[in-house]
Amino acid sequence: MSSTTEYTPKTSTGRIANFVDSRVGGSAMVKEFGRKIFPDHWSFMFGEVALYTFVLLLLSGTFLTFFFDPSMTHVTYNGSYVPLKGIGMSVAMQSTMDISFDVRGGLFMRQVHHWSALLFVASVSVHMLRVFFTGAFRRPRELNWVVGGVLLILALAAGFTGYSLPDDLLSGNGLRIIDGVIKAIPIVGTYISMFFFGGEFPGIHVIPRLYSLHIMIVPAMIILMIVIHLFMVVTHKHTQYPGPGRTNTNVVGFPVGPVYAAKAGGFFFIIFGIVAFISGFFQINAIWNYGPYDPSPVSAGTQPDWYIGFVDGALRLMPGYLGNLPLEWVIPFPWGDNTLVLSVLLPALVPAGILFAVMFAWPWIERWVTKDNREHHVLDRPRNAPFRTGVGMAGVVWYCTMWAAASSDLIATHFLVSLNDVTYWLRTLFIVGPFIAFFVTRRICLSLQRKDREIVLHGREAGIIQMSPEGGFSEKHEEIDVYKRYLLTNFEDRMYIPAQPDAAGHISRKEKRRAKFSKLFFEDRVAPVTPKELEEAHGHHEVEGAQHSDSIEK
Amino acid sequence: MKALSKKRRHPLAAVALLLFGLLVTGSLYAAAGSINEAKAATTTASAADIEEGQKLFVANCATCHGLNAEGSDAGPTLIGVGAASVDFQVGTGRMPMQMQGPQAQIKPVQFDDEQISQLSAYVASLGAGPSIPDEEWLDTSKGDAAHGGTVFRVNCAMCHNAAASGGALTRGKFAPTLHGVSEKHIYEAMVTGPQNMPVFNDSNITPEEKRDVITFLKTIEANGTAGGAALGGLGPVAEGLFVWTAGLGIIIGFAVWLTARPS
Numbered sequence: 032m033s034s035t036t037e038y039t040p041k042t043s044t045g046r047i048a049n050f051v052d053s054r055v056g057g058s059a060m061v062k063e064f065g066r067k068i069f070p071d072h073w074s075f076m077f078g079e080v081a082l083y084t085f086v087l088l089l090l091s092g093t094f095l096t097f098f099f100d101p102s103m104t105h106v107t108y109n110g111s112y113v114p115l116k117g118i119g120m121s122v123a124m125q126s127t128m129d130i131s132f133d134v135r136g137g138l139f140m141r142q143v144h145h146w147s148a149l150l151f152v153a154s155v156s157v158h159m160l161r162v163f164f165t166g167a168f169r170r171p172r173e174l175n176w177v178v179g180g181v182l183l184i185l186a187l188a189a190g191f192t193g194y195s196l197p198d199d200l201l202s203g204n205g206l207r208i209i210d211g212v213i214k215a216i217p218i219v220g221t222y223i224s225m226f227f228f229g230g231e232f233p234g235i236h237v238i239p240r241l242y243s244l245h246i247m248i249v250p251a252m253i254i255l256m257i258v259i260h261l262f263m264v265v266t267h268k269h270t271q272y273p274g275p276g277r278t279n280t281n282v283v284g285f286p287v288g289p290v291y292a293a294k295a296g297g298f299f300f301i302i303f304g305i306v307a308f309i310s311g312f313f314q315i316n317a318i319w320n321y322g323p324y325d326p327s328p329v330s331a332g333t334q335p336d337w338y339i340g341f342v343d344g345a346l347r348l349m350p351g352y353l354g355n356l357p358l359e360w361v362i363p364f365p366w367g368d369n370t371l372v373l374s375v376l377l378p379a380l381v382p383a384g385i386l387f388a389v390m391f392a393w394p395w396i397e398r399w400v401t402k403d404n405r406e407h408h409v410l411d412r413p414r415n416a417p418f419r420t421g422v423g424m425a426g427v428v429w430y431c432t433m434w435a436a437a438s439s440d441l442i443a444t445h446f447l448v449s450l451n452d453v454t455y456w457l458r459t460l461f462i463v464g465p466f467i468a469f470f471v472t473r474r475i476c477l478s479l480q481r482k483d484r485e486i487v488l489h490g491r492e493a494g495i496i497q498m499s500p501e502g503g504f505s506e507k508h509e510e511i512d513v514y515k516r517y518l519l520t521n522f523e524d525r526m527y528i529p530a531q532p533d534a535a536g537h538i539s540r541k542e543k544r545r546a547k548f549s550k551l552f553f554e555d556r557v558a559p560v561t562p563k564e565l566e567e568a569h570g571h572h573e574v575e576g577a578q579h580s581d582s583i584e585k
Numbered sequence: 586m587k588a589l590s591k592k593r594r595h596p597l598a599a600v601a602l603l604l605f606g607l608l609v610t611g612s613l614y615a616a617a618g619s620i621n622e623a624k625a626a627t628t629t630a631s632a633a634d635i636e637e638g639q640k641l642f643v644a645n646c647a648t649c650h651g652l653n654a655e656g657s658d659a660g661p662t663l664i665g666v667g668a669a670s671v672d673f674q675v676g677t678g679r680m681p682m683q684m685q686g687p688q689a690q691i692k693p694v695q696f697d698d699e700q701i702s703q704l705s706a707y708v709a710s711l712g713a714g715p716s717i718p719d720e721e722w723l724d725t726s727k728g729d730a731a732h733g734g735t736v737f738r739v740n741c742a743m744c745h746n747a748a749a750s751g752g753a754l755t756r757g758k759f760a761p762t763l764h765g766v767s768e769k770h771i772y773e774a775m776v777t778g779p780q781n782m783p784v785f786n787d788s789n790i791t792p793e794e795k796r797d798v799i800t801f802l803k804t805i806e807a808n809g810t811a812g813g814a815a816l817g818g819l820g821p822v823a824e825g826l827f828v829w830t831a832g833l834g835i836i837i838g839f840a841v842w843l844t845a846r847p848s
Contacts, residue, residue, distance in 0.1 A: 076840035114730040114804050131811065138812050149828040150836075157833065200738065200747060201820065294843055301839050309832060314812040315824050320748035320805070322738050330742040331752025331760065337825025438822040440753035449687070449757040 065288030070271040077158035079295060082257065083302040084151040091144040098134050100126040101196065101242035103235040112319050120323030123238045127197040127318055142310035148193060150306065152186045152338040159183060163423050165410035167270045173394040175263040180391050182256045185249055187338055192245035194336055198238055203324030204333045207232065215375040233326065270410050275517045279408045334437055344436030345378035348458050382433060386426065400548045401525055415522040417476035418552030424472040425465035432460045480557035483519040486511060487560045488568040520560045527553040638707025641700055645681050654711055666777065667714020668705035673773035675701050687757035688780045715776040722792045723768040728800025736794050737801050740785065748818035749802055754781055764806055768799045
């Protein structure tokens with residue numbers, strides 16, 4: 032546009048393109064964005080999966096709003112599904128039944144919506160695990176990590192508000208549990224519950240309220256967060272796995288135009304296809320089995336969707352008594368007795384609180400312990416950050432224990448074990464599991480690092496057995512190529528940093544605490560192979576063969 | 586009324602009142618109790634059947650239940666359990682029990698129909714108990730599936746699951762799935778309360794309602810699963826497991842393929 036001579040295109044397509052471009056300046060955008068480089072790795076695709084399932088959610092959700100009516104007015108069902116004919120239910124349930132049995136393609140769209148919801152949260156979770164275990168949250172991406180965490184919470188909120196909308200027995204039981212948790216909050220709990228449900232549970236207001244949240248507030252916030260998230264991805268540029276030629280100042284990969292635009296666009300349709308296939312062939316949330324909500328019945332196998340499972344599991348694991356100590360306390364106040372139900376309050380809020388608090392704070396915790404405030408654009412291989420991988424696995428095991436506890440009844444029936452024993456084992460695992468996971472994972476990481484050292488110094492096992500003239504057998508070790516060696520030798524060498532005195536020569540208590548963490552994380556470490564060691568090892572080889580020199584620092 | 590009020594201070598008034606009260610509650614209780622009264626076998630079994638049944642009983646059941654069905658440490662008495670109980674336990678293969686455990690497991694049926702009816706006749710002859718239901722109460726064409734569904738959700742779903750897929754109880758006990766269970770056995774289970782199941786007698790759930798429940802179960806069984814494979818009818822756990830294994834598995838497969846292609 033800055034050119035002095037006006038460009039005149041020859042073809043009509045060109046003229047239209049030029050007309051648009053000279054008015055909105057699209058080419059500058061394409062030029063900037065189209066040359067954005069993205070590195071190629073399958074584990075980088077989960078964020079995209081989350082985005083595409085969210086698009087599917089918007090599309091199928093819009094279809095569902097055409098037919099769904101969130102009213103809780105009582106009606107008698109008179110639709111096509113015989114086993115519920117003549118049964119009283121809310122309009123919300125009735126319209127969901129109609130979507131399922133009387134609207135053409137309605138059941139398919141419902142199933143697309145629900146399956147994509149499950150996949151959406153699953154892919155967000157896997158994406159976050161990838162970011163955590165590869166250290167992609169480090170400077171400058173800490174804020175984007177927080178935005179991602181907020182997106183996860185919003186995804187849970189979107190899922191739960193949607194799960195409750197059909198007003199069937201299953202989701203009603205789920206709401207009842209939420210009601211119980213709200214009421215367990217000391218003093219204000221009952222007021223919040225009354226406010227939320229517009230009176231005593233279940234009332235006639237909660238479904239329309241959840242509907243407003245589900246179709247307006249929560250998706251709008253998700254979209255806003257996605258925009259911020261992607262904007263920051265563009266600003267920061269994408270991280271890349273370590274490898275030859277990949278440094279902190281470049282990105283090795285393919286440009287958006289034309290390669291990634293095609294790949295990502297194609298991937299959207301692949302995801303669309305997978306979800307459509309699953310929705311076409313696999314039933315999800317058969318509300319007609321559960322029937323309309325009625326506060327009296329509770330079905331066996333009542334569970335929330337998978338992403339709320341860990342909270343349900345924590346509730347199931349919590350004992351009502353510790354020895355002879357009851358966990359339900361009645362506290363006298365001037366205005367009367369208030370009940371503090373710790374057996375509901377603690378499991379419902381504490382584990383989720385700890386998980387999210389540590390998750391949000393982790394970039395700062397790690398920066399504080401390692402004193403590493405540099406920018407990182409090259410990822411860690413999980414084995415090269417044994418402490419972080421250990422902490423991550425501890426969290427995963429803790430989460431999965433609670434998650435498994437939500438299906439304790441099905442574990443009992445399907446593996447023919449006692450439900451009580453399942454609960455006792457999971458309670459034990461809830462307490463010791465994270466510690467075992469941390470130490471085992473860290474040991475495995477250190478062993479893998481030692482193996483890497485070994486491969487670099489002595490070559491890989493070739494699988495060829497040689498017989499020496501004396502009759503001894505030995506396996507031939509082949510030297511690995513320089514590209515592989517680069518990957519195995521070039522990694523961040525984090526080590527224990529003892530407590531440092533400040534400017535006044537004083538070692539603060541906080542600094543001592545930091546040093547303790549640093550010691551716990553980095554006391555055992557495997558240093559990367561230095562060029563000198565490499566040279567020695569290779570000289571060594573030619574003379575004596577594979578003799579192990581223990582150069583591992585302890 | 587004046588005569589009555591004059592007599593209220595009579596020395597025997599309190600006694601009379603007490604007697605009257607006892608009479609009313611007693612007769613009300615008797616009337617209510619007769620609804621729950623175990624009905625004697627309506628089908629009259631021949632003496633020969635009973636005798637054959639006794640032989641089978643002594644050979645196959647007496648070890649645990651005692652030679653005269655009086656019960657032992659290993660098994661309860663069968664006097665008064667009725668023909669329905671035997672027909673259910675033996676007819677579904679739960680009895681003779683394979684081994685002691687939290688609950689008798691289903692296994693291939695050990696006796697033929699004639700032997701089962703002989704065994705039932707023998708046990709029914711020992712004392713009155715629920716009888717094998719009439720065909721009338723098993724006829725699903727006369728039942729109301731929608732009402733049966735309501736009864737089922739209120740009374741049965743907490744153990745057997747809303748989709749009748751079964752569920753867990755404490756200490757290794759469980760409520761089995763009801764898919765594939767015959768009408769007769771469902772009815773018998775309700776009236777006899779096998780294993781850990783409570784008894785649903787005719788005043789809890791009337792025979793008509795029992796028929797409605799059976800109709801509901803047979804209807805959802807015959808309807809199949811709308812919307813595709815039901816993944817066991819187990820609800821969100823099965824769905825979550827499916828998404829995390831098959832769903833994400835396929836997606837990872839495609840992601841690997843997409844990023845491994847030379848561009």
